[in-house]
Amino acid sequence: MGTLYLVATPIGNLEDITxxxxxxxxxxxxxxxxxxxxxxKLLAHYGIETKLVSFHERSPPxxxxxxMEALERHDVAVISDAGMPGISDPGLVLVREAAARGxxxxxxxxPSAVTAAVAVSGLVEDGFLFLGFLPRRASERRRQLESxxxxxxxxxxxxxxxxxxxxxxxxxxxxxxxxxxxxxxxxKLHEEVSHLTIGEALRRYEAEAPRGEFVLVVGAPESPQLxxxxxxxxxxxxxxxxxxxxxxxxxxxxxRATGASRQAVYxxxxxxxxxxxxxxxxxxxxxxxx
Numbered sequence: 450m451g452t453l454y455l456v457a458t459p460i461g462n463l464e465d466i467t468x469x470x471x472x473x474x475x476x477x478x479x480x481x482x483x484x485x486x487x488x489x490k491l492l493a494h495y496g497i498e499t500k501l502v503s504f505h506e507r508s509p510p511x512x513x514x515x516x517m518e519a520l521e522r523h524d525v526a527v528i529s530d531a532g533m534p535g536i537s538d539p540g541l542v543l544v545r546e547a548a549a550r551g552x553x554x555x556x557x558x559x560p561s562a563v564t565a566a567v568a569v570s571g572l573v574e575d576g577f578l579f580l581g582f583l584p585r586r587a588s589e590r591r592r593q594l595e596s597x598x599x600x601x602x603x604x605x606x607x608x609x610x611x612x613x614x615x616x617x618x619x620x621x622x623x624x625x626x627x628x629x630x631x632x633x634x635x636x637k638l639h640e641e642v643s644h645l646t647i648g649e650a651l652r653r654y655e656a657e658a659p660r661g662e663f664v665l666v667v668g669a670p671e672s673p674q675l676x677x678x679x680x681x682x683x684x685x686x687x688x689x690x691x692x693x694x695x696x697x698x699x700x701x702x703x704x705r706a707t708g709a710s711r712q713a714v715y716x717x718x719x720x721x722x723x724x725x726x727x728x729x730x731x732x733x734x735x736x737x738x739x
Contacts, residue, residue, distance in 0.1 A: 451524040453547040455540060457559030460531040461636035463494050465560045471495055473557050477526040479519055483539060484530050491528075499526075506539040513546055520552050532561050537581035537607060562635055562664050563605055569642050570630035570666035573603045577666075580606040583616060590616070592711070594623040599676070599708020604667040610659040617651040620667060623705065628668035634661040677707045679717065686718050696722055 454473050459465040474480060474497050481504040482488035488501055504512055504527070519525050527534045527543055533556070534540030547554050567573045578597065583606055584590045597604065604624075608616050620627075626648040633641045639661065645653070647667070677685075682703060689699030700718045704711035 450552060451520040451522065452553040452555055453520060453543060454524060454526040454555050454557055455534045455544065456526050456528050456557040457533045457561065458491060458528050458531060459636070460560045460562050460565070461634065461640070463491065465636055466491075466495075467557070467559045470557050470559055471497070473526055474499055474528075477524045479523070480526045480528060481516055481540075481543065482528050483534075487530050488528060504539065504543065508539070513542060516543060517546060517550060517552075520547060520550075526557075532563075533558065536561065536563065560636070562607070562632075562662075565635050566630065566632040566664035566666050567603075567605060569632065570603075571644065572628055572630055572666050572668040577603040577605050580604055582607050582609075583619075585612070587615065587619065591619050591623055594619055595705050595708070595711065597708070598624055598705070599670070601669055603669045604665075606665050606667075608663045608665060610661060610663065613659040613663055614651070614654050616665075617647060617654060620665075621647045621651055624667065624670075627670070630666040632664040632666070635664065637661075677709055682707065682709060682714055682717055683721060686714070686721050690718070690722065 454477060456470050456473055457467070458470065474492065474495075477499060480488065480492075480499050480501050482501050483503075483505050485501045485503045492499065492501075502512075502516075504516065516525060527540045529536075529538045529540060532538075535544050544554055563579055567577060578600065580593075580597075584593060606616075620629075624647065626646045629645050629647050629650050631641075631643045631645065631650055633639070633643075643650070643653075685703045685706070686699050689702055690696070694702070696718045697715065700711060700715035703709070703718075704714045707714075
């Protein structure tokens with residue numbers, strides 16, 4: 450049985466690769482690459498002629514089966530377009546399948562945009578929460594950020610240039626104007642690290658077009674929030690409902706403000722309305738779901 454090697458490759462500068470990674474890529478009989486055209490440039494730079502096959506997010510199940518069959522005969526290396534395979538990367542599928550079938554999965558560590566950005570951000574003392582790419586749909590993106598607003602950790606995420614402005618708007622709306630490190634084109638010719646606040650970054654990129662690949666490091670809340678008690682949530686819901694908001698709107702606002710689970714807040718809001726109702730509580734069409 451062969452071994453599946455997860456080989457980290459440069460995130461920009463071709464010199465950022467380890468001797469072990471180069472040796473592994475030379476010695477394995479087969480390399481599965483996220484983009485074979487991109488991989489060939491790297492391999493050609495170092496005179497490596499190992500056979501390549503593609504494996505990306507749209508690869509069919511048959512390709513996974515082919516690579517598992519190859520592992521029955523020999524070692525296979527996996528590389529992504531940049532950085533460590535399996536981190537916000539389709540290599541995760543191969544890792545799970547190989548592990549499930551009893552193959553050894555071995556990391557060959559090296560460059561990572563996550564750790565590079567964290568190091569230069571100046572915003573991470575201990576732990577951090579890595580989010581990868583946020584959801585593309587605005588409602589899902591905001592919902593995820595709302596669920597994280599009260600956590601006492603810096604947040605690290607990737608973003609594409611065409612979605613950067615929307616993401617900055619959502620970050621400001623859900624997290625407030627926190628400190629932010631914007632890491633653009635790390636290790637490349639036009640590398641730039643900017644230390645701003647979310648609001649400052651939004652104003653900057655509303656005035657200029659975002660270009661390149663971004664890693665954002667968002668500072669933790671200044672005062673980590675303890676989870677609100679049920680009594681505190683009920684008091685906030687009372688205010689929202691008294692102001693004429695629907696159950697769903699009240700729950701959404703209180704969850705956003707406190708970082709509490711929206712579904713849990715919605716259930717409390719329903720209970721609260723039921724207590725004040727003169728008859729059996731009902732749910733209007735507008736309040737059918739949180």
